[in-house]
Amino acid sequence: MIRFIVAFLTFYSATAFAILEVTILKKAENAFPIVISPFLVKGDAKQGELIANIMRDNFNRSGEFSASSADYIITSQVDFDKWQAKKAEAIVIGKLEQVSKKIFNVEIELLDVYSRKTLYAKKFAVHNSGIRRITHYLSDQIYFALLGEKGSFDTRLAYVTVANKGQGKREYRLEISDSDAQNPQTILRAASPILSPAWSPDQNKIAYVSFKNGQSEVFIQYPFVRRKTQKLPYFDGIASAPAWHPNGESIVLTLSKDGNKDIYSYHLKDEKLTRLTSDVSIDTEASYSADGERIAFTSNRSGQVQVYIKHLKTGKINRATFAGSYNAKAVFSPDGKSLALVHRVDKDYRIALLDIATKDLMVMTQNKLDESPFFSPNGSMIIFATNKDDSGVLSVVSILGQETFELVSKAGEVREPNWSHYSK
Amino acid sequence: MLKITLLTSAVLLLSSCTSSVEELYQKVSPRSALITEEENAAVNQESIIAVDSSSFQSQEFKGSHTRTAAQNSAARMIVAQLKNSGTKFVLNFSYDGSEIDEAATQEVIKHANFMRDNPTLDLRLEGHADERGTREYNLALGENRALAVKEILGLYDLSSRVKVVSFGEENPVVQLHDESAWQQNRRVEFIYQ
Numbered sequence: 031m032i033r034f035i036v037a038f039l040t041f042y043s044a045t046a047f048a049i050l051e052v053t054i055l056k057k058a059e060n061a062f063p064i065v066i067s068p069f070l071v072k073g074d075a076k077q078g079e080l081i082a083n084i085m086r087d088n089f090n091r092s093g094e095f096s097a098s099s100a101d102y103i104i105t106s107q108v109d110f111d112k113w114q115a116k117k118a119e120a121i122v123i124g125k126l127e128q129v130s131k132k133i134f135n136v137e138i139e140l141l142d143v144y145s146r147k148t149l150y151a152k153k154f155a156v157h158n159s160g161i162r163r164i165t166h167y168l169s170d171q172i173y174f175a176l177l178g179e180k181g182s183f184d185t186r187l188a189y190v191t192v193a194n195k196g197q198g199k200r201e202y203r204l205e206i207s208d209s210d211a212q213n214p215q216t217i218l219r220a221a222s223p224i225l226s227p228a229w230s231p232d233q234n235k236i237a238y239v240s241f242k243n244g245q246s247e248v249f250i251q252y253p254f255v256r257r258k259t260q261k262l263p264y265f266d267g268i269a270s271a272p273a274w275h276p277n278g279e280s281i282v283l284t285l286s287k288d289g290n291k292d293i294y295s296y297h298l299k300d301e302k303l304t305r306l307t308s309d310v311s312i313d314t315e316a317s318y319s320a321d322g323e324r325i326a327f328t329s330n331r332s333g334q335v336q337v338y339i340k341h342l343k344t345g346k347i348n349r350a351t352f353a354g355s356y357n358a359k360a361v362f363s364p365d366g367k368s369l370a371l372v373h374r375v376d377k378d379y380r381i382a383l384l385d386i387a388t389k390d391l392m393v394m395t396q397n398k399l400d401e402s403p404f405f406s407p408n409g410s411m412i413i414f415a416t417n418k419d420d421s422g423v424l425s426v427v428s429i430l431g432q433e434t435f436e437l438v439s440k441a442g443e444v445r446e447p448n449w450s451h452y453s454k
Numbered sequence: 455m456l457k458i459t460l461l462t463s464a465v466l467l468l469s470s471c472t473s474s475v476e477e478l479y480q481k482v483s484p485r486s487a488l489i490t491e492e493e494n495a496a497v498n499q500e501s502i503i504a505v506d507s508s509s510f511q512s513q514e515f516k517g518s519h520t521r522t523a524a525q526n527s528a529a530r531m532i533v534a535q536l537k538n539s540g541t542k543f544v545l546n547f548s549y550d551g552s553e554i555d556e557a558a559t560q561e562v563i564k565h566a567n568f569m570r571d572n573p574t575l576d577l578r579l580e581g582h583a584d585e586r587g588t589r590e591y592n593l594a595l596g597e598n599r600a601l602a603v604k605e606i607l608g609l610y611d612l613s614s615r616v617k618v619v620s621f622g623e624e625n626p627v628v629q630l631h632d633e634s635a636w637q638q639n640r641r642v643e644f645i646y647q
Contacts, residue, residue, distance in 0.1 A: 223624035225589055245619045246593060268597050268620060271590040284594065289601055291594040312594040328591050335550070335591060359588040372588050379586060399631070401588050417631070446589070 050189075050211040050424070050444060054090050055433040061096040062176065064089055065113065066122045067104035073128020077158065081124065081136070081165045087210060088169040088183045091426075093411070093434030106139075113143045120149070120176060132158045140172050150175040162208065182406035185209045186450040187413070188227040188236055189424060193442035204238060206253055209406075209449070211437055217253045226271055229450040230278050236448075237272035237281055246270045248283050250298075262296055263303075273317040282306065282325060284314040293327055306340060307347070319362040326350065326360040326369055337371055339386070351384060353391045359402060360384070363409045363429075370394075370403040370412045381414050383429060394427045407451050415445040475543075475564035479571075529574040533647050543644035545603065546637060550587075552598035554606065562603055565644060566610040577612075579603050580643040581620040582627075584636035593622030599642045 066086050069078035082099065089095035104123045113121060124138040133155055140150040150171055156164045166184040173181030191203045204218035204227055218224060222241035229236055230250075237250050248262040248269045262269060267286035274281055280297040293306045293316045307313040311331040318325055325340050337351040337360040351357035356374030363370065366386075373382035373393060380395045381403045394412065403414040406426075411434060413426045418436075422443030426434045437444060543565070545558055554562065569575060581596030597620035604616045628635035 223621070225593070225622075225624075241621065241624070246622075267618070268593060270593050284590065286594070286597055291597065312591065312598065314594045315588060315590045328588065330550075335587065356587065358591050374587075399585065420631070 049214055050207070050437040050439050052087070052091065052211050053436045053438065055425075055435055056093070058093055058428070058430070058432055062094060062120070063118050064095050064097050064120045064122065064176075065100055065104070065116075065118045066097055067100045067124070068102075069124040069126050070103050070105060071126045071128075073126070073134070074158075077128075077134060077161060078124070078126040081126065081161060084162060084165040084210070084212075085122065085169050085172075088166065088181075089173075091210065091435045092173070092181070093426075093428045093432050094177070108141060108146075110143055110146050118143050122172060129155070134158060134161070136164065136168075138168055140175055162212065166208065166210075179410070180408040180452070182408045182410065182449070183209055185407050185452055186229065186233065187211065188229055188448040188450070189437075189444050190224045190227065190446040191439050191442055191444050192422070204236070204251075206236070215253070217251060225446060227446055227448050228272055228274055229448055230274050231276055231451055232278050233450050237274065239270045239272065248272045248281070250281075263301070271315050275318055276320055276322045282316040282318065284316070293325070306342075315359045317361045319366045320364050321366060324362070324366070326362060328358040328360070337369065337384075350386060350389075351391070352389060357382075357384075361404055363405055364407065365409060370405060370414075372401055372403065381412060381427065383412070392431065394429075394431050395425075395433075397425075400425075402446050404447055404449050406449050413447045413449055415447060475561070475568055479568065525574040529576070529647070532572060532575055536646055545599075545642045545644070547599050547640040547642070549584075549636075549640070550595065551640075552595065552602045554602050559606060562606045563610075566607050566612060569607070569612050569615060570610065575646050576615045576617065577607070578617045578619065578645040578647055580645060581618065582625060582639060582641050582643070583623045584639040585623045585626065585631065586636065587623075589622055589624070593620050593624075596620035596622045599640075603642050603644075 066082050069082055071078035086097040086099065089097035104121060106123070108121060121141045121143060122138060123141070124136070127135040129135055135153065135155050137153040138151065139148055142149050152168065152171065163184065169183040170181040173183070186206055186208060188204065188206045191205055193201045195201050199221065202220045202222065202224045203216045204224050205214050205216050207214040217236070220240060220242055225239040227236050227238040234254060235250050235252055237248060239246050240249055246268050247264050250260045250262070262283070265285055265287035267289065268291060269283060269285055271284040272281050275295070279299065280295050282293055282295050284291055285294050290310060291312045291314055292308055293313050295304045295306055306325065307327065309329065309331050311329055313327055313329045316325045316327040323342055325342065327338055327340065328335060329338050332349065335356045335358050336349055337357045338347050339350045340347045350360070350369060351371070354374055358372045360369040360371035368386060369384045371382055371384060372379050373391065375393060378398045379400050380393050380397055381400045383392045383394055397416045399417045401415050403412050405412055409429065411426050411428050413424055415422055416425050422445045424437040424444050424447045426436070428434050545561065569577060579600040581598070581600030583592035583595045597618060600618040600620060604613065604618050607613065607616050626635070626639040628638050
């Protein structure tokens with residue numbers, strides 16, 4: 031495990047990039063109160079502080095927890111009565127022991143304040159370059175122990191930043207970061223627009239749209255290995271809106287090679303193109319359900335922009351959205367039961383959650399120009415791009431409709447968010 | 455609905471360039487004999503737009519149509535003349551629309567005639583959308599707008615000389631968030647090359 035983490039992290043170069051600023055917006059009123067004690071450290075005290083801080087930030091960002099520290103180091107002799115009186119429901123205590131210059135032993139324990147039982151405990155050795163990763167992993171374990179659901183901490187984001195360079199010139203960057211926006215890395219810099227980044231299911235590749243050759247084309251880049259960026263075969267017209275099949279073997283995309291914008295699936299190994307829609311209208315923005323059996327896509331075939339679902343086995347296409355005159359860019363929730371999409375309300379474009387079976391549509395935001403919704407891998411949050419103070423920012427809303435946090439770049443706009451699956 | 459308007463800009467005032475198809479003929483090695491009466495009559499019409507020429511980029515033509523070396527150099531000269539005169543031709547569209555109405559069709563036909571009179575020139579049609587709605591849908595919408603113009607030019611057998619690209623909402627001419635900005639950003643740019 032340690033070896034794997036070291037190998038993984040060496041690909042992050044030493045170059046520093048502008049980190050997105052994370053602002054926590056609101057916690058749920060009944061947020062779960064958790065105390066994450068300062069760690070008992072033998073050796074480099076800073077590393078212990080780092081772990082506890084990352085963990086508290088993780089839980090606070092989730093919107094479901096209210097994480098705080100204690101004013102002293104809580105050890106195994108926990109005064110449960112006192113923490114009950116303080117209304118804490120769970121306590122995390124930890125030890126960090128430096129065994130060599132770069133190797134640490136980490137030990138953590140999660141305690142239920144009421145039952146006074148240990149809910150989770152773990153001990154292992156970690157290289158100092160893997161401390162962030164391990165902390166996200168432990169946060170996921172604690173989240174699961176308390177809520178019975180997976181967390182989304184040990185995952186990554188991809189997004190596009192745009193900075194004005196003067197004289198009408200802009201610099202576009204495709205960046206990736208940890209789920210807490212730390213460890214940002216620019217994987218592509220361009221003078222022309224970059225759109226629709228999409229993590230592959232194995233998290234080793236990113237598909238995106240680039241205009242570097244003067245028209246929209248789809249590329250696949252390998253951010254962690256030295257391997258040449260691959261361009262999907264180009265046909266005359268648009269090539270855009272890539273999304274991965276959950277098995278990682280093919281990509282759905284929009285092509286207009288016949289002048290008609292339709293959805294195709296491209297098998298990467300077989301280099302085979304399969305047409306999935308054929309309608310004279312615009313069909314675009316396809317995305318797969320987690321079981322790979324359905325695609326949702328945007329079409330104006332009814333004369334309005336609406337979302338449709340195609341069942342790939344039967345070939346049947348059903349209209350999914352009926353409320354409002356504009357619904358687009360839908361993505362399936364991990365459980366396949368709902369869609370997050372862009373919904374027009376009067377003159378505003380907002381993020382909405384559609385229950386596919388009941389057709390109930392819940393508007394999640396109050397903004398004017400929301401776009402590009404994407405689920406966190408556990409389905410508890412939706413990240414999207416919006417405009418704030420005349421600049422593009424990323425915002426995250428919980429599926430219960432609570433705004434949770436915001437990601438802002440000081441250097442310019444941030445847009446086109448995509449959230450990876452779980453790390454391997 | 456679709457509207458063609460004459461916009462003013464700093465460039466327009468400085469170099470006193472208005473861009474109409476008629477003026478195109480003057481800028482590009484005049485062929486007055488070829489201008490029809492009908493076209494002369496149209497000179498005074500409010501017609502095509504001149505906007506900031508700084509974003510005018512000559513791009514190499516990558517279409518299937520091939521030109522001889524002599525044609526290439528002739529075309530390059532014309533393109534340079536157009537560029538220096540700050541001409542830019544833009545057709546605007548309605549919200550979520552890619553239809554071209556009768557008046558705008560007449561303008562496109564003038565471009566068709568101009569292209570027939572200047573057989574060395576190729577045309578790149580750049581389709582754009584306003585910022586509202588999703589980026590990928592707007593990319594498709596921008597292409598539909600440019601294709602609608604190309605369809606008219608195709609009636610004049612010019613398809614092989616016309617290249618269509620779409621930038622969706624990515625390259626707005628006005629970076630504001632109001633109806634006036636959106637109206638100007640929903641457009642097809644005619645770029646001779």
